[in-house]
Amino acid sequence: MKRFLLLLFVLLLLLGGVTGGLYWSSAQVPExxxxxxxxxxxxxxxxxxAKQFVQRSMQLVNDVHNHEPQWSQEFSEQQIxxxxxxxxxxxxxxxxxxxISDPRIKFGNDQVELxxxxxxxxxxxxISLKFKPWLLKKNRLVLELENARAGLLPIPIExxxxxxxxxxxxxxxxxxxGQNNGNDALIVxxxxxxNELPDLTALEVQPGLFRIAGKAVAENx
Numbered sequence: 001m002k003r004f005l006l007l008l009f010v011l012l013l014l015l016g017g018v019t020g021g022l023y024w025s026s027a028q029v030p031e032x033x034x035x036x037x038x039x040x041x042x043x044x045x046x047x048x049x050a051k052q053f054v055q056r057s058m059q060l061v062n063d064v065h066n067h068e069p070q071w072s073q074e075f076s077e078q079q080i081x082x083x084x085x086x087x088x089x090x091x092x093x094x095x096x097x098x099x100i101s102d103p104r105i106k107f108g109n110d111q112v113e114l115x116x117x118x119x120x121x122x123x124x125x126x127i128s129l130k131f132k133p134w135l136l137k138k139n140r141l142v143l144e145l146e147n148a149r150a151g152l153l154p155i156p157i158e159x160x161x162x163x164x165x166x167x168x169x170x171x172x173x174x175x176x177x178g179q180n181n182g183n184d185a186l187i188v189x190x191x192x193x194x195n196e197l198p199d200l201t202a203l204e205v206q207p208g209l210f211r212i213a214g215k216a217v218a219e220n221x
Contacts, residue, residue: 028151030128033115036081036104049082064198064214071198072213077107080210107205110134111146118150125151132205139190139200144183157184 040046056073063071084103089096103116115128132144148157161184165175174189190200202213 029126030113030115030149030152032106032113033104033126033128036077036106036115037102039078040081040085046082047086049076049079050086053079053083054087060212064216067198067216070213070215072202072211074209074211077105077208077210080105107208107210109207110205112205112210123150127155133203135200135203136187141188141190141200141203142180143186143188144180145185146183161186 041049053075056075056079060071060073063073081104084105088103089101099119101117101119103114105115106113111130111132113128113130115126118125118127128149130146130148132142132146134142134144136142145157145161148155161177165177165186168175174191176187176189178185178187198214198216200212200214202211204211
């Protein structure tokens, strides 16, 4: 009986340690996300960088709307994070799903890391995604997901991807779900089956910087 109680006690300690370790891991903050928060400048500087992001976005929209033969634009990691901090929730909170707050991004070599705080009834922590965006061909955007984590713990994403695709298709997006290099990949047809959209011809992700380029659609298309 004593031996049984001792084994039971040891098992409880092990289970408690594993559970505690899992909880600790899920509560950790990814390095890139913590760095993005720490790198945020004074409010007036952050507001200026957010303004730069808006100006560049509006210039891109105008170039596309005015059917410029060639157009391109680049956005810095700091500009985007400043806009996410200053304007996303204040002006576009209806875009943000319930429970999600403080999104931040990091640009690396051909990779994007996205993190945000998720607050649920039984858990609150940082969800992070690492993915590679690239063009399969003109206006066929691929988002190749390398990993998804809650804190430091890997999390399955199949159901989330399935729900995302279903909702996007309801809104008229043409999205496929496949595999590339052993990773889940979303393939987005930006044309929506139409020809009036401009041609996205290039995108590039470098440390701290994102570039996008395209051209107007030829009139005979």
